[in-house]
Amino acid sequence: MAEKRDYYEVLGVERDADQRTIKRAFLKKAREVHPDVSDDPDAEAKFKEVNEAYSVLSDEQKRANYDRFGSADGPGMGSGYVDFSDIFGGMGMDDIFSSFFGGGSSRGGGTARRTHGRDMAITLTVTLEEAARGCTKTVSYDRLSTCEDCHGTGGADGAKEKQCPRCHGTGFVTTVQRSIFGQVQSSSPCPECHGDGTVIDRPCDMCGGQGRMPTHEKIDIEVPAGIASGRQLRVRGYGEAGFRGAPSGDLIVSVQVAEHDRFQRSGDDLFCTVDVPMASAALGCTVEVAGILDDERVKVEIPAGTQFGDAITVDGYGMPCSGAPGTRGRLIVRAAVRVPEKLTGPQREALERFAEAMGETTAPRKTVGDRIRDAIDDILE
Ligand SMILES: [Zn+2]
Ligand SMILES: [Zn+2]
Numbered sequence: 179m180a181e182k183r184d185y186y187e188v189l190g191v192e193r194d195a196d197q198r199t200i201k202r203a204f205l206k207k208a209r210e211v212h213p214d215v216s217d218d219p220d221a222e223a224k225f226k227e228v229n230e231a232y233s234v235l236s237d238e239q240k241r242a243n244y245d246r247f248g249s250a251d252g253p254g255m256g257s258g259y260v261d262f263s264d265i266f267g268g269m270g271m272d273d274i275f276s277s278f279f280g281g282g283s284s285r286g287g288g289t290a291r292r293t294h295g296r297d298m299a300i301t302l303t304v305t306l307e308e309a310a311r312g313c314t315k316t317v318s319y320d321r322l323s324t325c326e327d328c329h330g331t332g333g334a335d336g337a338k339e340k341q342c343p344r345c346h347g348t349g350f351v352t353t354v355q356r357s358i359f360g361q362v363q364s365s366s367p368c369p370e371c372h373g374d375g376t377v378i379d380r381p382c383d384m385c386g387g388q389g390r391m392p393t394h395e396k397i398d399i400e401v402p403a404g405i406a407s408g409r410q411l412r413v414r415g416y417g418e419a420g421f422r423g424a425p426s427g428d429l430i431v432s433v434q435v436a437e438h439d440r441f442q443r444s445g446d447d448l449f450c451t452v453d454v455p456m457a458s459a460a461l462g463c464t465v466e467v468a469g470i471l472d473d474e475r476v477k478v479e480i481p482a483g484t485q486f487g488d489a490i491t492v493d494g495y496g497m498p499c500s501g502a503p504g505t506r507g508r509l510i511v512r513a514a515v516r517v518p519e520k521l522t523g524p525q526r527e528a529l530e531r532f533a534e535a536m537g538e539t540t541a542p543r544k545t546v547g548d549r550i551r552d553a554i555d556d557i558l559e
Contacts, residue, residue, distance in 0.1 A: 185231035185244060193245070197236065202384060204232040205391065233320075237394050292374055295322065295390070295418035295427035302431050304401055306438040310470045310497055312403030317431070322390040322418045328382035330423035332389035337380040342371035349373040372421055390419035399431055404446065404500035407435040441470060446507025448496045451514050452478065459484045459515040467511060469495050478511050486515040522556050523549070 186193050189203045210216065211224040218224065234240045240250040300319050308315075324330040333339070341347040345368035352365045367373035372388075381387030397416060410432050417427025435443070442449040452467050462482030469476045476495045484490075489510050496507025521529065533540045543549075 183227065185235055188227055188231040189235065191235075200232070200235050201391070204228065204236070205384065205386070208232075209386065232392075233394065237318075292424040293372065293421040294424050295420040297427040297430055298417040299430045299432065301434055302399060302401070303434045303436055304405070305436050306441060306443065307470060307472075308401065309405050309433075309435045310403065311472070312405075312498075313401050315399050315401060316396055317399055318394060318396040319429075320392060321395050321416070321429075322388075323393040323395065324419045324423075324426070325382060325385035325389050325391045327384035328389060330389040330419065331378075332382055332385060332387040332422040333378040334380040334382050337378050337382075339376045339378055342368060342375055342377045344368055344370035345375065347375040349375040374421060378422075387422075389422035397429075401433060402500060404498035405433050405435065406445075406500070407433065409433050440468075443497060446497045446499045447510060448507065449510045449512065451512045454480055454484060454513045454515050456515055456517045459513060467509075469509070470497070476509060480513060484513045484515065486513065488513045523552060 186195070189200060189207060191199055191203045195203070207228045208225065211218065211221050211228055213221040213225055216224075234244050234250040237250075244250050298319070298321060300317060302315055302317055304313060304315065325332070328334070331337075342349075345351050349368055349371065350365045350373065351368050352363060355362050355364070368375075371377050378387050382389070385391045395416065397413065399411060399413065401411070410430050413429040413431065415426045416429035419426045440450055448470060450467060452465055454463070454465060458465075459480060460483065462484075463480050465478050465480060467476050467478055468474065474495070476492055478490055478492055480490065489512050492509040492511065494506050495509035499505045499507060518525065530540065530543075
């Protein structure tokens with residue numbers, strides 16, 4: 179497509195149009211140009227354009243950015259919100275529309291039954307700190323929600339339900355096709371009533387009789403302290419709305435806990451590494467490490483004679499145990515014993531005396547020139 183058209187122009191609404199007007203204009207346009215119903219060869223591109231315009235203008239934040247900067251991604255995006263484009267694992271806009279316009283209801287044979295909304299799945303990534311203290315995250319995603327105009331009934335004011343004339347209330351249509359195996363009979367959900375068995379004499383003009391419509395949803399997800407990667411949180415009723423007032427599906431949020439640069443996690447235990455100077459490791463000492471919770475300082479007793487890689491366990495400073503509130507796993511600290519890389523004159527002499535006492539044979543002393551240079555370096559430091 180050539181020049182990008184103005185979103186307001188695409189939907190045919192005024193710049194100060196309210197959300198209701200935008201939604202209505204969008205649904206009218208979408209019905210016209212949806213590739214499943216339009217014969218226009220450019221239907222697909224036109225549908226995408228309408229879709230894009232709506233996804234921006236229906237979101238107050240994106241719309242404000244668009245009005246100000248001519249782009250939905252104005253400065254300030256990615257603030258506290260999780261962008262739905264990287265968290266959706268369930269349905270994209272196209273899936274929502276194909277279910278909206280073309281008999282997406284699939285189920286086994288039998289009698290007509292009102293189609294329940296499907297569950298939807300999204301992924302939510304949290305940091306290890308957030309997983310440790312628990313947090314509330316705002317997620318946004320697209321779903322079919324109950325139509326506000328008809329409150330899910332699918333009918334305009336005073337509309338009545340009647341038996342679907344096409345399937346005579348069974349919800350299914352049967353087609354017979356000839357094939358090399360003889361006649362093949364197949365049944366599929368009735369395209370007229372979406373398998374419901376009834377139609378509405380005067381459908382709601384907002385949702386076209388479905389009782390549900392595409393919306394951009396923003397909800398807060400409570401992530402409990404101690405959550406493990408891969409756990410699923412179920413938010414009842416926040417999946418796809420059901421057909422004409424049938425129960426909604428659930429939103430299933432798969433939580434991913436991001437890798438941490440200092441801590442590794444194994445169950446409720448946390449592992450980290452701490453530098454211990456050579457002499458302190460030999461003599462024993464106390465070091466302080468930052469814990470996983472805000473401002474948490476953990477005192478770690480390094481026993482005399484600690485070797486490189488030795489692990490010291492501190493109870494009660496791991497991740498909160500999600501099964502037992504108030505309790506925490508262990509913090510396991512690995513000692514990284516460090517030898518000094520550079521020595522001042524007095525340090526070198528002390529170490530030489532120590533080596534002598536241990537009966538060690540060490541590298542010969544530096545030349546006089548080296549020692550002068552070292553002395554100058556010491557003064558300059
Ligand atoms: Zn409606
Ligand atoms: Zn029917």
